[in-house]
Amino acid sequence: MGTLSAIRKHPKAKWIGVLLIVAALLALPFALAAVGTAWVRITNFAILFTMLSLGLNIVVGFAGLLDLGYIAFYAVGAYTYALLASPQFNIHWPWWAILPIGAAIACFFGILLGTPTLKLRGDYLAIVTLGFGEIIRIFLNNLSDPFNLTNGPKGIWSIDSVHFMGIHFGVPSHFAGLDFSGTIKYYYFLLAILVLVIVVNLRLQDSRIGRAWEAIREDELAARSMGINTRNMKLLAFAMGASFGGVAGGMFSAMQNFISPESFVLTQSVMVLSMVVLGGMGNVWGVILGAILLTFVPEVLRYTVQPVQNWLFGRSIIDPEVIRMLLFGLTMVVMMLFRPAGLLPSAVRKRELAVAEDVD
Amino acid sequence: MSTEPEPVPARAAPILEVERIGKRFGGLTALSDVTFTIGEGEIYGLIGPNGAGKTTLFNVLTGIYHQDEGTLRFRGAALREPTPDRIAKLGIARTFQNIRLFANLSALENVMIGRHVRTRAGVVGAILRDRRTRSEEAAIERRAHELLRYVGIARRANELARHLSYGDQRRLEIARALATDPRLLALDEPAAGMNATEKVELRKLLEAIRADGITLLIIEHDVRLVMGLCDRVLVLDYGRKIAEGVPKAIQKDPAVIAAYLGKPRAEAEA
Numbered sequence A: 001m002g003t004l005s006a007i008r009k010h011p012k013a014k015w016i017g018v019l020l021i022v023a024a025l026l027a028l029p030f031a032l033a034a035v036g037t038a039w040v041r042i043t044n045f046a047i048l049f050t051m052l053s054l055g056l057n058i059v060v061g062f063a064g065l066l067d068l069g070y071i072a073f074y075a076v077g078a079y080t081y082a083l084l085a086s087p088q089f090n091i092h093w094p095w096w097a098i099l100p101i102g103a104a105i106a107c108f109f110g111i112l113l114g115t116p117t118l119k120l121r122g123d124y125l126a127i128v129t130l131g132f133g134e135i136i137r138i139f140l141n142n143l144s145d146p147f148n149l150t151n152g153p154k155g156i157w158s159i160d161s162v163h164f165m166g167i168h169f170g171v172p173s174h175f176a177g178l179d180f181s182g183t184i185k186y187y188y189f190l191l192a193i194l195v196l197v198i199v200v201n202l203r204l205q206d207s208r209i210g211r212a213w214e215a216i217r218e219d220e221l222a223a224r225s226m227g228i229n230t231r232n233m234k235l236l237a238f239a240m241g242a243s244f245g246g247v248a249g250g251m252f253s254a255m256q257n258f259i260s261p262e263s264f265v266l267t268q269s270v271m272v273l274s275m276v277v278l279g280g281m282g283n284v285w286g287v288i289l290g291a292i293l294l295t296f297v298p299e300v301l302r303y304t305v306q307p308v309q310n311w312l313f314g315r316s317i318i319d320p321e322v323i324r325m326l327l328f329g330l331t332m333v334v335m336m337l338f339r340p341a342g343l344l345p346s347a348v349r350k351r352e353l354a355v356a357e358d359v360d
Numbered sequence B: 001m002s003t004e005p006e007p008v009p010a011r012a013a014p015i016l017e018v019e020r021i022g023k024r025f026g027g028l029t030a031l032s033d034v035t036f037t038i039g040e041g042e043i044y045g046l047i048g049p050n051g052a053g054k055t056t057l058f059n060v061l062t063g064i065y066h067q068d069e070g071t072l073r074f075r076g077a078a079l080r081e082p083t084p085d086r087i088a089k090l091g092i093a094r095t096f097q098n099i100r101l102f103a104n105l106s107a108l109e110n111v112m113i114g115r116h117v118r119t120r121a122g123v124v125g126a127i128l129r130d131r132r133t134r135s136e137e138a139a140i141e142r143r144a145h146e147l148l149r150y151v152g153i154a155r156r157a158n159e160l161a162r163h164l165s166y167g168d169q170r171r172l173e174i175a176r177a178l179a180t181d182p183r184l185l186a187l188d189e190p191a192a193g194m195n196a197t198e199k200v201e202l203r204k205l206l207e208a209i210r211a212d213g214i215t216l217l218i219i220e221h222d223v224r225l226v227m228g229l230c231d232r233v234l235v236l237d238y239g240r241k242i243a244e245g246v247p248k249a250i251q252k253d254p255a256v257i258a259a260y261l262g263k264p265r266a267e268a269e270a
Helices: A002-009 A013-035 A037-062 A071-084 A095-117 A122-142 A182-205 A208-218 A220-225 A230-256 A266-279 A284-313 A320-338 A347-359 B054-061 B084-090 B107-118 B123-128 B131-151 B166-178 B196-211 B223-229 B247-252 B254-259
Strands: A173-175 A178-180 B014-025 B028-039 B043-047 B069-074 B092-094 B184-188 B215-219 B232-237 B240-245
Touching (some): A071 A122, A071 A230, A095 A122, A182 A208, A182 A284, A182 B123, A208 A230, A208 B123, A208 B131, A220 A230, A266 A284, B014 B215, B028 B069, B054 B184, B054 B215, B084 B107, B107 B131, B107 B166, B131 B166, B223 B247, B232 B254, B240 B247, B240 B254, B247 B254
Parallel strands (some): B028 B240, B043 B215, B043 B232
Antiparallel strands (some): A173 A178
16 A cells, blocks of 8 residues: 555656557557457447447436436437448548538537427436437438438448548558558547547536536526526537537448448437436546446446356256346446436535435 | 605616506515615615515516516616516526426536526527537537636536536526626525525525626515615515615615514614
């Protein structure tokens, strides 16, 4: 303990810590690839879902507006990318043009959802946003006739991969004695975007805008009486959250090369919300932790449930998929009972919950 | 029943002109035909028995309710379809009868939120943290500390609003309202729940605020405080104005004694 705290106090400790984390993150895909290439893919999805969770965190965590249809913005971003970089209309724009367009269109849809729901709170807002998410998905499913925009349930395929300074992200390459598979290249790309998203999140939270959101969450009437234009601030939260979703969606398209409405169902919205709540609404680091855990734990269970059963009983008694979901649900129940503010709660959220308990 | 009281003209240039305001909730008439004018730099008291319509009047003035009849003019301009945020921007700030602080934020953060309406940093500034945003942020924090010192709770800056004592919470609400740079500060029962010493200090604070050029409109039940502090007083009863004038005259007004103080004159002077 003594040495540890002495190390912590060292002035350079912070920078050395940051360097170690950066080094670990850079080496991570190669370590994972050694275990199994599937894990690199899973890690990429963890990063995508972290981006989504951070976007939703702006709406739910910062501004306190419950959104159950968040995946719709992911869908909007994904389809924007797919339509502008695939044989569907034979348009092949570069990624750096499409990602901002996707963010802007998602942002527009965020305002579209936000405007009619400004006066709604809690349960009512949740139902409207849930409906919105479904509308988007159903549209994507049916916009194949009379004019074939989305290709309906069959989805869009052969979506272009990212090309960047002569690097083709769709195919493996060899560099400096290391094998960079497409997945590993995407890992670095996603990581770079994620760092940006985190910085934006942290800076927004600690700003005049972030304080206004906090005020609205705490007491909307008092916030208005202090001159905060709650309408604009709420729309801003929806718009910012949606744009993050749009960027993540675009990356999803580029990485998968194939998308269909099936990827944007309600359970995905619920999953992202669970990540935010489990990690700790309003706390950027908590939300990141939540997203990583909820992406990885089910995958780890997928690979362990079967062998453990075999080892215990000599055969597989229960379908692994069933146990996986059971454990998942159980974790959520236990979490909400014992750590309702999340794994890494935001200080303010924790206090809010404590007050709620005092009142009970 | 009583004869319509003669309007008392404000001495200074008017800052707020309320003309024949009426407000109904269903069949209940909360305000009816209320007219008065507050002069720049005045301390204007609003009294009346419980349910007289004082808080309703406050809510109309601050854009929370819309009047059914009548007009409001602030600094010469009519307030059309006011919303609370627009009212705050125009320069009327308020506190609440049942304290509405951002309870889970620190005292300092509460006041910093009050600066929102007078500052400009947007999303781009927040993300890029350019020099202007940083200096604005620093100015917000400096001003918030200043205001906490001004109302006398500088040492509580980092405590949560809900951990403050009742009296300090009322002061914090005043500091938060002052952070919006108001021309008119509307206080809804600022002395409620305060002990005698705190009331004396509150009075000093309110006088200091007036000396700084801010007009005050105060709802208060503490008769001694109202009579000692206010330049003029308006008395409401059942949503109607029953008297307006200097405290001395109000204390002797028979309609007021009958409606508000109920019975003996001795109590009115207590």
